[in-house]
Amino acid sequence: MKFSFKNDYSEGCHPNILQSLLLNNTDQQAGYGEDQYSLQAKELIKERIKSPASEIYFVSGGTQANLIVISSLLKPYQCVISASTGHILNNEAGAIEATGHKVLGIETQDGKISPSDIIPILKNHSNVPHQVMPKLVYISNSTELGTIYQAKELEELSAFCKEHKLYLFMDGARLGHGLTAEISDLTIEKVAELTDIFYLGGTKNGALIGEAIVINNPAIQEDFGFNIKQKGALLAKGRLLGIQFLELMKNDLYFDLAKHANQQAMKMKNAMAERGVQFLSDTYTNQIFPVISNEMIEILSEKFEFYVWKKIDEKYSAIRLITSWNTSDEAVDSFNEMINSKLS
Amino acid sequence: MKFSFKNDYSEGCHPNILQSLLLNNTDQQAGYGEDQYSLQAKELIKERIKSPASEIYFVSGGTQANLIVISSLLKPYQCVISASTGHILNNEAGAIEATGHKVLGIETQDGKISPSDIIPILKNHSNVPHQVMPKLVYISNSTELGTIYQAKELEELSAFCKEHKLYLFMDGARLGHGLTAEISDLTIEKVAELTDIFYLGGTKNGALIGEAIVINNPAIQEDFGFNIKQKGALLAKGRLLGIQFLELMKNDLYFDLAKHANQQAMKMKNAMAERGVQFLSDTYTNQIFPVISNEMIEILSEKFEFYVWKKIDEKYSAIRLITSWNTSDEAVDSFNEMINSKLS
Amino acid sequence: MKFSFKNDYSEGCHPNILQSLLLNNTDQQAGYGEDQYSLQAKELIKERIKSPASEIYFVSGGTQANLIVISSLLKPYQCVISASTGHILNNEAGAIEATGHKVLGIETQDGKISPSDIIPILKNHSNVPHQVMPKLVYISNSTELGTIYQAKELEELSAFCKEHKLYLFMDGARLGHGLTAEISDLTIEKVAELTDIFYLGGTKNGALIGEAIVINNPAIQEDFGFNIKQKGALLAKGRLLGIQFLELMKNDLYFDLAKHANQQAMKMKNAMAERGVQFLSDTYTNQIFPVISNEMIEILSEKFEFYVWKKIDEKYSAIRLITSWNTSDEAVDSFNEMINSKLS
Amino acid sequence: MKFSFKNDYSEGCHPNILQSLLLNNTDQQAGYGEDQYSLQAKELIKERIKSPASEIYFVSGGTQANLIVISSLLKPYQCVISASTGHILNNEAGAIEATGHKVLGIETQDGKISPSDIIPILKNHSNVPHQVMPKLVYISNSTELGTIYQAKELEELSAFCKEHKLYLFMDGARLGHGLTAEISDLTIEKVAELTDIFYLGGTKNGALIGEAIVINNPAIQEDFGFNIKQKGALLAKGRLLGIQFLELMKNDLYFDLAKHANQQAMKMKNAMAERGVQFLSDTYTNQIFPVISNEMIEILSEKFEFYVWKKIDEKYSAIRLITSWNTSDEAVDSFNEMINSKLS
Missing domain, CATH: 3.40.640.10 (Type I PLP-dependent aspartate aminotransferase-like (Major domain))
Known part of the structure; x- marks a missing residue:
């Protein structure tokens, strides 16, 4: 799954x-x-x-x-x-x-x-x-x-x-x-x-x-x-x-849940940024739009679902990743691991 | 309550x-x-x-x-x-x-x-x-x-x-x-x-x-x-x-729940009918409209909530009683007891 | 025509x-x-x-x-x-x-x-x-x-x-x-x-x-x-x-025109009233609703157009007659003549 | 006027x-x-x-x-x-x-x-x-x-x-x-x-x-x-x-009237084109959009009414001229004369 x-x-x-x-x-x-x-x-x-x-x-x-x-x-x-x-x-x-x-x-x-x-x-x-x-x-x-x-x-x-x-x-x-x-x-x-x-x-x-x-x-x-x-x-x-x-x-559960979603997104954003990934817009909330290669999109798609948001050129597209109040550390870690291992 | x-x-x-x-x-x-x-x-x-x-x-x-x-x-x-x-x-x-x-x-x-x-x-x-x-x-x-x-x-x-x-x-x-x-x-x-x-x-x-x-x-x-x-x-x-x-x-839970509501209403209808109560319309579902005296309305209101539906004359009004999938036997029995003891 | x-x-x-x-x-x-x-x-x-x-x-x-x-x-x-x-x-x-x-x-x-x-x-x-x-x-x-x-x-x-x-x-x-x-x-x-x-x-x-x-x-x-x-x-x-x-x-042409229409209607109303005709409502404007016999409706229809408004019984219906700023004395006189000659 | x-x-x-x-x-x-x-x-x-x-x-x-x-x-x-x-x-x-x-x-x-x-x-x-x-x-x-x-x-x-x-x-x-x-x-x-x-x-x-x-x-x-x-x-x-x-x-009066309006507009278009005026769009109907100097706009405004449609730069704007089924030769000639005399 x-x-x-x-x-x-x-x-x-x-x-x-x-x-x-x-x-x-x-x-x-x-x-x-x-x-x-x-x-x-x-x-x-x-x-x-x-x-x-x-x-x-x-x-x-x-x-x-x-x-x-x-x-x-x-x-x-x-x-x-x-x-x-x-x-x-x-x-x-x-x-x-x-x-x-x-x-x-x-x-x-x-x-x-x-x-x-x-x-x-x-x-x-x-x-x-x-x-x-x-x-x-x-x-x-x-x-x-x-x-x-x-x-x-x-x-x-x-x-x-x-x-x-x-x-x-x-x-x-x-x-x-x-x-x-x-x-x-x-x-x-x-x-x-x-x-x-x-x-x-x-x-x-x-x-x-x-x-x-x-x-x-x-x-x-x-x-x-x-x-x-x-x-x-x-x-x-x-x-x-x-x-x-x-x-x-x-x-304040409402705000804690939102903060959690944001933090999970930021962890992913930071992991990608460290690997030099550019973003369509510089966001600090639970939506991030990294620009990655078609090849990387394919790799990520094996374990994750997300929308391909916008074609940038023949080789690159922006994808949209959204986290929620319920996005687990496991999911984020697993995503970041893949980033770290495949984006070198 | x-x-x-x-x-x-x-x-x-x-x-x-x-x-x-x-x-x-x-x-x-x-x-x-x-x-x-x-x-x-x-x-x-x-x-x-x-x-x-x-x-x-x-x-x-x-x-x-x-x-x-x-x-x-x-x-x-x-x-x-x-x-x-x-x-x-x-x-x-x-x-x-x-x-x-x-x-x-x-x-x-x-x-x-x-x-x-x-x-x-x-x-x-x-x-x-x-x-x-x-x-x-x-x-x-x-x-x-x-x-x-x-x-x-x-x-x-x-x-x-x-x-x-x-x-x-x-x-x-x-x-x-x-x-x-x-x-x-x-x-x-x-x-x-x-x-x-x-x-x-x-x-x-x-x-x-x-x-x-x-x-x-x-x-x-x-x-x-x-x-x-x-x-x-x-x-x-x-x-x-x-x-x-x-x-x-x-x-068929859907139909069982509805049947239950109807049956509870019918028990109340029958109890009242036996005491000679008339109804605004002859219904067989979970809505009943008994015509009762203002005095009786006051008595029932001490233990039950319901809408007074339509004034019939100076002494009588129709009330609306609705039962649900969750109406308990206790509630119905308690209502019928009151009917039986007060409507003689 | x-x-x-x-x-x-x-x-x-x-x-x-x-x-x-x-x-x-x-x-x-x-x-x-x-x-x-x-x-x-x-x-x-x-x-x-x-x-x-x-x-x-x-x-x-x-x-x-x-x-x-x-x-x-x-x-x-x-x-x-x-x-x-x-x-x-x-x-x-x-x-x-x-x-x-x-x-x-x-x-x-x-x-x-x-x-x-x-x-x-x-x-x-x-x-x-x-x-x-x-x-x-x-x-x-x-x-x-x-x-x-x-x-x-x-x-x-x-x-x-x-x-x-x-x-x-x-x-x-x-x-x-x-x-x-x-x-x-x-x-x-x-x-x-x-x-x-x-x-x-x-x-x-x-x-x-x-x-x-x-x-x-x-x-x-x-x-x-x-x-x-x-x-x-x-x-x-x-x-x-x-x-x-x-x-x-x-x-005040606006009001003169309306007054003319009303007056023409009143002439017709009076002519019919004198012959005992009843009206659906007692109006003083340019709409009148005389109740006349089906026979009379047929006779009038030979020379005039109007709506049959409401059936009263097997023999009688109310018709609606409307006059306008332009209704001529000739039209009214001709209508009244027919009333006077046929409704006796 | x-x-x-x-x-x-x-x-x-x-x-x-x-x-x-x-x-x-x-x-x-x-x-x-x-x-x-x-x-x-x-x-x-x-x-x-x-x-x-x-x-x-x-x-x-x-x-x-x-x-x-x-x-x-x-x-x-x-x-x-x-x-x-x-x-x-x-x-x-x-x-x-x-x-x-x-x-x-x-x-x-x-x-x-x-x-x-x-x-x-x-x-x-x-x-x-x-x-x-x-x-x-x-x-x-x-x-x-x-x-x-x-x-x-x-x-x-x-x-x-x-x-x-x-x-x-x-x-x-x-x-x-x-x-x-x-x-x-x-x-x-x-x-x-x-x-x-x-x-x-x-x-x-x-x-x-x-x-x-x-x-x-x-x-x-x-x-x-x-x-x-x-x-x-x-x-x-x-x-x-x-x-x-x-x-x-x-x-075919409908089409004759439209043709007349078009022709009057074309006469004005041609007069201006001959004087080197550019147009916002190349139209052949009764709307023309010549680009003229602010100075010329002021001169034309003394005898004619029209809309200034779009500012082109500090010195020039496009105006909109519309002719109709009723635009007379006099009006067109008078306009063209002014063009011919003032745009040299």
Whole structure:
């Protein structure tokens, strides 16, 4: 059986979650997110992010979170600005457009957006009323390319958005990984302070399903729950989401799991870097993109699964390796051994 | 702690499911429904319903299933016919309309639709192109009122729909309960044969989440998976759905659980009937609607939770009692004792 | 050639409009509603309705006006309340639902809505977040049944809507006819004062196309023009709409045309009433619904076209007769003669 | 008063249209496109394009035509391929996305699409079901840049679309201009043969409003009229559209008007070319994009209105000049005189 570095959702969930599901299984609870676990989990999150006035909703997955957030905030003629690598642009089967909104893409090197990327878009969309009105900036942290936003970058982007009356929405499918990257100086408290709305991704960080949407801007909190229900995202047994986030938020398990994933990726990155391997982008999270020879790809494929991400030239391609909360030292060591023995 | 008869999603899931989640937790699997558990579960379902050419997709909940199915089948100007008690009409926050389609309601006594209910709707919607075009008949089995379709009724409805080029879609959130009602002569094989599309509800019958959409009509199978993704319903860890349905389909556990729920409800129904209690509708599934005095409602409320469904007059109201796969004999006995001692 | 009483859009437009189109044909003007005619017409309307802060947009037809207004005002989970005879419910091919919003129908006798009709709807839609949220009340004046709102009725409805934070939107496809009905004590100034938004219908009152949407509530004026463009309703040659409304607003031509239509209908109504004919509803506008014998229907059909509206019994049916700004005395006299000679 | 070369919708309509509106004004006709003028106009079009099995619908404008056609053809998860200069991408306020569909842009030099542009898009959208499915190719002729498709180009594109099961839709807002360009070897009969659906634009070619949607592919003709109504595009007085197209189709007036516009533009192009002026693109239709000095722009602005299209460098910009069916020799001569006298 090959070990898979294909993604961070290959395994089940953290054992604490299963244990709690077992322990609390026969407990009768209110449905639709009114259960005690969900209520407690929301309190824990608000304490952790130091934002008592935020409102929190749990949904099942990232595409669902993205389409609910975006469709709830925009008027029919308003649109989204996203990096062209944004998940909503390429990997959600047109989910955002299906709710009626255009997504404008920005070509970037690293999957990140800065005010200088947005300025030309605003300029080129000033022909009222013939063009869509940009109204929401969608960013991911960590990004789809494994890169992260630092505190100063998010502060500048946030200030710019406020100045131009744009909502700032952070897709946090891999927020744990972004914030626990060794070089990150951004904190979850800062994220809550600087964004209008964001989510804490559970699915890619130790949960079976689950993203916690956190609404910080009071102006967009009203009646948000209707959107969850209308889009088919309100689980009758909301306890399933509540229990998971309750366990993940206890003792910062959420961040520990992400840190583990990052560390395993860094071990592999370092091993390859020592052997002179170049990387498509310089990442510090659980996604790495080493550029290796076709021959080496073949060798690694005997023991490991991963995606070949981008052909570089006739001899070399970048591959994508993703680690998870559950990636074992054995898997990493075995990978690094192969690197050390075959890349000389 | 009061025992709740409020609904059939108050508890967690059947222990077999938790056990399988535990056992298979660290197994690496493909994402997005391509895991081994999902593939096996689909095979089991197709065997059980004797419909090898059907296609199956798992989603999280009923509203999600309804909106995906309906929006995928209809052209923009086509609409749905539903009983006015239909879940899609009253309890889904406009989920169907949000996908662009009108739902026409039919007033019924028992929550069921027959050809004679549809004929006047077709007649009244013949002013082309000024009116929506009825194209899909939405039914529930068991219905929102606890009633069921018998084989002959479904056969007639199915024939009528074919004749008038209407899709027939069965919401099976409580399909297990409908088919295992003691008086039911309808089988799951028949359902697969007579409907274009239906779903097997897991959430209300022993799963944590999960409905299995079964597409029988080959003309509507093509590319269906895009709809699941676009509506945010495709779980990265599809294994969560696969494992649940795999366990539920083994040895007909699914039907045994539903039968248990029905039987517990029938015990309560019989106890009340013996004491002369009338019922809002004559149901044989896990929903019963006894008409009792306000005084009796107060007495029962001391030990049990339930919804007061409908005021009948100044002294009497109908309440709704729902049992589940997990309703214990103790709870039922305790309820019946109270009935026997207080209703004399 | 039979004369048609089928509707009020059988003929072209008032000659003043054609004359102005001819006179101004080669004048170069800005496109998209920025032409001088449109700007002047808007000023004339604001003066006439004594509402200088209102904003005005011209669109082509009623369904277009309805879908633009409603979709621009509502959040995804909000819905419309309408009389069950409302044009948006039955005659617009699901145009409102196609923008994502449910329309709740109220059964009425006369096509009009009062606060007491709305109260039970609000009560029955309080199960947050499982139901749509009623947010906009749609009324027509005159209604689809030819009836009208009096000042006191509109005042009460407006106050109720304000109290319950509901938008009040008046479909004015036949607003001229409603306001110039001999018994009407409602004025256009009052309409502007009491509604959040309404439109002045041109198509059914002497224009070729055109409805003037008037937005009175400043809170819903912002960026409204985007909706016009996005729904394909912004004419490149906006002059076509501007010239028409400019002519219609000069010297109250708009109201004179409607009054003429009403008067012609009243002559026919009186002639029939004198012969003992009953009417389906007691209308004072350009729609009348006499109940006559099948024999008489046949006789009238030799010289006139009209719709048989509703079968009353084996011998009698209600027919619908509609007059227009262009219905001649000859046509009316000829009709009345036939009534007088054949109904004895 | 300056003469405007800003666009081809600054004036009213061809006098024949006004004359017919006058002559037929009091004629009573059926509503909603069932009038005699509309029926005759459709017959004339079918004869002219030699496609008796095509179906024809009249709507008011281009954005309306685009959104109706596209939303009627696509399933929710399907998307459009367009040149990045396509009107639907930049100038329709998100009208297509508002109906739920993504538009994928292709960067081109000349606003035209060839099979080799589409191939990489198909390749990059093969991750089923995570990406939208390309299903419709949207082209304009003449394009937004004034360029045209030749017969061979359209044949190749059409064959490619058929092979890949893509619909081919031609936006013909300026189809007359495209087909009557002096270098064009494409005919209207060929357009009807090679596209699934296209429209003949009236608004920019002598009508007040009006585009004639022509559906050639029988598989997409069924029930199309519902879409017209649902999107608010069905005029009660359809005669307004019928009369216009009837006049335009008589004696090929439609093509004569377009040819006139082209010729006037060519006179200006030639005058400038003789003086050594370069053009942004080499066009033969009624849009030309000369690159002139800022100084010259100022001089021309004293007598003419036009858009400065694109800054080339500090000293030069491209301007856009558009002629129409009504551009007089006087205007052109006056422009050319100024060129001749000032550009030496």
